[in-house]
Amino acid sequence: MGTAMNAFDYERVATLDELVAALAGDPDGTRLLAGGTDLLVFMADGKLAPRKLLDPKRVPELNGISHNGTLRIGALTRMRDVELHPLVRSRYTALAQGAFEVGSVQIRHRATLGGNLGTASPAADTPPALLVHDAVVKLRGPDGVRKLPLGELYRGPGQTVLAPGEVIVAVKLPEHPARTGSWYIKLATRKAMDIAFVGVAARVTLAEDGRVAEARVALGAVAPVPLLAAEAGAAVTGSRLEDAALAAAAEAAMAASSPISDKRCSAEYRRAMVGVLTKRALRQAAALAEKR
Amino acid sequence: MAKQLISLRVNGSERDCVVEPRTRLLDALREGLGLTGAKEGCGNGECGACTVLVDGRPINSCLMLAVEAVGSEILTIEGLATRDGLHPLQEAFMEHGGLQCGICTPGMILAAKALLDENPKPSEAEIRAGLAGNLCRCTGYTKIVEAVQAAAEA
Known part of the structure; x- marks a missing residue:
């Protein structure tokens, strides 16, 4: 083992601009490496063989959970951090439960919310929860920013409406009424x-x-x-x-x-x-x- | 692609290691640094035998590239004991028969450490959920759960 994956280049990117530019430069050969819990398995199985992996895990805008009425979850927030966040547990319980249902603790410490959406498995555990919470996804691509209700992100199994070079930046959940x-x-x-x-x-x-x-x-x-x-x-x-x-x-x-x-x-x-x-x-x- | 020299912070020391971008953290630890405690079971994140802690988080080192770990603090089973003796979890696994063949044990103990660091007094259900990503073919899990409970009470 250890050589099953194809050879590729690896590059850390520090900003969203850098990420979008680099993805758009070679959309067919470049992949975004988020948690890697799907991508590296697909590569080890020979189903994907990208020339280059871009690692944006240190881009600040893509990380963390913040709240000012709306709950904003950066796309690269780890599933485990979603599951344990006090506000997610109390006000967006279904999402905390969906995140908890993903894989093992180890997987949830790597897997990201945006990755779970982008992989677009019909059986993914977080999208049903996000749909009932009226989630909106913020996308960023070569042509700028757009926001979509989550339901409009999907085209089919494994397929999204993301354009070449476009990435999921964050998921936003509106505040729900009392009760x-x-x-x-x-x-x-x-x-x-x-x-x-x-x-x-x-x-x-x-x-x-x-x-x-x-x-x-x-x-x-x-x-x-x-x-x-x-x-x-x-x-x-x-x-x-x-x-x-x-x-x-x-x-x-x-x-x-x-x-x-x-x-x-x-x-x-x-x-x-x-x-x-x-x-x-x-x-x-x-x-x-x-x-x- | 070209091999490169990276530095990984493992068990408190900076260690140099030659890797390719595709080298998994598991291979860098085992083959590059000679730390063979982390085991390869399934190679796709199902079994947990390759579990190590990266910045305190338990992760499958078969699903992480070595280059992704640059700048992070890595703890393997080799770094758990101190000069003064074994870690309480290691003692508890021995005391309670929480291992037989031993292949799953390094990953099991590190997953248990991460669990107890986060939740010092877990219920049995929380222990079982916390170790759901670590498969054992020998023990039937009961003695492992007992060992973790004992370490939590120690």
């Missing part, structure tokens, strides 16, 4: 180090009278891209999460999904679990909302 709770449930064979059969995130904001003022449901691993099931959230809005409202949300989420059968489980099972987990995630999110 908001969120929850993420991952269904997999093992309790850790596994890929989701199904991932479901929910966010619930309660009104004064205890009815649902706003709700979101998002799904992972049951469509080519992580998916916001808008009609599932709408189905419980105005309700007190009675059985009929939850059943309608479950139906809507199942209808929004388009799962496949693979070695992990069947499409029928995935679709059925979308229904079960949608109800469960909405109830858990509401239970948290009541406490806040």
Whole structure:
């Protein structure tokens, strides 16, 4: 071992300008090395053979979590730091749970939030949570800055709308109203180090009278891209999460999904679990909302 | 690509090492510096046998390039004991039979150290979650968990 990877050049970049210019200079042969937990595995397997790796891990704008109403998470913030951040845990619980579900502690100390989005696995654990939190991604490329709702980042499995030379700079989460709770449930064979059969995130904001003022449901691993099931959230809005409202949300989420059968489980099972987990995630999110 | 001379700060000393950009930290430690405590199990971040601490964070050294570690503080199992004796985790693993063949042990102990540094009194569930990235084929994990609990109470 040790020689399985192709030979390449490695360069640390100190600023975002440098990163974007260097990526744009040779978009086909250059890759951004974030946590490396996917990229280095792909390279060791011979699936990717870049000529050059750019390491921007010391670029200040790409690092850390800051808060001024909006929560800003730099794209290269480690999954472990997302998972342990007190504000993420209290106000964006689903995201803390999604980050916790990624790989092992070792992986989470390397893997980055932006990397998890950029790799664009349909089964990734953080996108459903970010979708229910109404996350916006800030991109920076040769043509400047643009901001997209997270749902618009994805084109298909492993594919994003990032242009050549364009990078994810940060993820921004708006402040949610009081009495908001969120929850993420991952269904997999093992309790850790596994890929989701199904991932479901929910966010619930309660009104004064205890009815649902706003709700979101998002799904992972049951469509080519992580998916916001808008009609599932709408189905419980105005309700007190009675059985009929939850059943309608479950139906809507199942209808929004388009799962496949693979070695992990069947499409029928995935679709059925979308229904079960949608109800469960909405109830858990509401239970948290009541406490806040 | 061209070989280059880098300096890695390992177990408190600056060590020179000749690497290529593609040289993994694991290979630089084992082959470049002769520190063979970190083991290669799977080579893709599943088994944890290559775990070392980089700036206090437990990481899979098979998934990090040696050049990425320049400027960081690396701790391997060889740096854990002091002149005064073994680390309490090492003592606890011996005392409680937390190892059999020993291949997973360096990674297991360093992952446990990172866990206890962050959370000095973990529950059993927290220990199991903290060590989820370290596979052991011998012990069935029970004695490893007991060893970490004992070290936490020591």
